[in-house]
Amino acid sequence: MYLTHQPINLAVLIAQVSRADHGAIATFTGAVRDSHAGRKVSALSYSSYESMAEHECAGIVRETEAKWPVRVALMHRLGDLAIGDVAVAVSVASAHRDDAFVACRWVIDQVKARVPIWKRETYADGTVAWVDPTAPGGIVMSRPDAEASRG
Amino acid sequence: MLLQSTMSITVQALLFARYAELVGADRLTLSLPDGVRAGDAVSHLRRQHQADGLPPRVLLAVNGRQAAPERVLEDGDELAILPPLAGG
Numbered sequence: 001m002y003l004t005h006q007p008i009n010l011a012v013l014i015a016q017v018s019r020a021d022h023g024a025i026a027t028f029t030g031a032v033r034d035s036h037a038g039r040k041v042s043a044l045s046y047s048s049y050e051s052m053a054e055h056e057c058a059g060i061v062r063e064t065e066a067k068w069p070v071r072v073a074l075m076h077r078l079g080d081l082a083i084g085d086v087a088v089a090v091s092v093a094s095a096h097r098d099d100a101f102v103a104c105r106w107v108i109d110q111v112k113a114r115v116p117i118w119k120r121e122t123y124a125d126g127t128v129a130w131v132d133p134t135a136p137g138g139i140v141m142s143r144p145d146a147e148a149s150r151g
Numbered sequence: 152m153l154l155q156s157t158m159s160i161t162v163q164a165l166l167f168a169r170y171a172e173l174v175g176a177d178r179l180t181l182s183l184p185d186g187v188r189a190g191d192a193v194s195h196l197r198r199q200h201q202a203d204g205l206p207p208r209v210l211l212a213v214n215g216r217q218a219a220p221e222r223v224l225e226d227g228d229e230l231a232i233l234p235p236l237a238g239g
Contacts, residue, residue, distance in 0.1 A: 030239050046238070047168055049231055052215040053238075076238060088239050108239060116212070116231075117238030118168035130169040131237040143172060 002057035003050055005079045008086045016073040017093035026100035028108050030088040032081050037137050040124040046078045046087065049116040060110045068103040070094040076117060158185035160226035164196055168234045173204040183224065189213060190220025192230055209233065 014025055032044050053076070061072045073091040081087060088111060092104040119131040120142065129139035164179045171177040179200055183192055189211050196202045210233040211218050224230065 048238075049165065049167055049212070049215070049233065052212055052231065055215055112236070112239040114236070115238045116167070116233050116236055118234055119237040120168065130172075130234065132169070132235045133237060134235040140169060142169070 002054055002061075002074050003048060003076055003078055005077070008075050008077055008089050010086070010089055010091070013073040013075060013089055013091040017071040017091050019071065019093060021095060022071065022093040023095055024097035024100040025091060025093045026097065026104040027089065027091040028104050029086050029090075030108070032083050032085050032087055034083045036121055036131070037129075037139050039121075039127075039129075041083065041121050042124045043080065043082065043122040044087075045080045045120045045122075046076070047118050047120070048076075048078050050078075053115045053117055056115045057111070060107055060114065063110075064092070064103050064107050067106070068094065068099045070099050070103045072103065072107060074107060074111070076111065076115065078117070159183060160185055160187070160224060160228075162187075162192060162224050162227075163229045164192065165229060165231040167231070170202075170205060170209075170232055170234050174200060174202045176200075181230075187224050188220060189218055189222045189224055189230055192224060193220070193232060196232070205232070210235070 034041055057074055061074055064072045071093045076088045090104050090107045092100045094100040121131060122128050128142040130142060132140045159182050162181045162183055164181050166174050166177050181192060197205055212231040213222055214229050
């Protein structure tokens, strides 16, 4: 399982990849930032097409472990998060640091490109937007009457 | 072709995030002609379910795997219409 509605425990991820012959462990964590597109963010919610997201994450881990001599742990959080909460974590272990750093970067880039997860931001002024990297400014405002149908 | 098929198939359309908000639903049951392609199913959705706010080109998945608009749908398929991804 690569998705969780609970806080991500980095120690668990690191323990998953630790091995006696792996002297390097690179860990990336993505945390909720308090601003986006010039707006002050007060809260954030992640939703997902969970069955496909799990499949994509498993593929990313499998491909990474085939490309480099590494072990990979990956976890993405869903649901309501607060500023500073860890949203995503990647831990990559290898014999030496070069492979761990390169593979760790590749994993998080693949997660952003392939895993069906969406981010809904609430701003300090009460407005709400969907994060959309393809949109001008990176966000699309949410309809004010759409609360009942948020997915 | 002399005979046009009158068979129809049933497809579950899944909508997520902003698209669920646009359409006002996160799941719709579509009755579509046999042999329909995924892209045509989205056009049908736009016409029949007040989904004309969906952009002209959308990311699609069939049964949880990314699929091209040309993908031919089968009875019972799950067609997901995915907004631009924003994980991480």
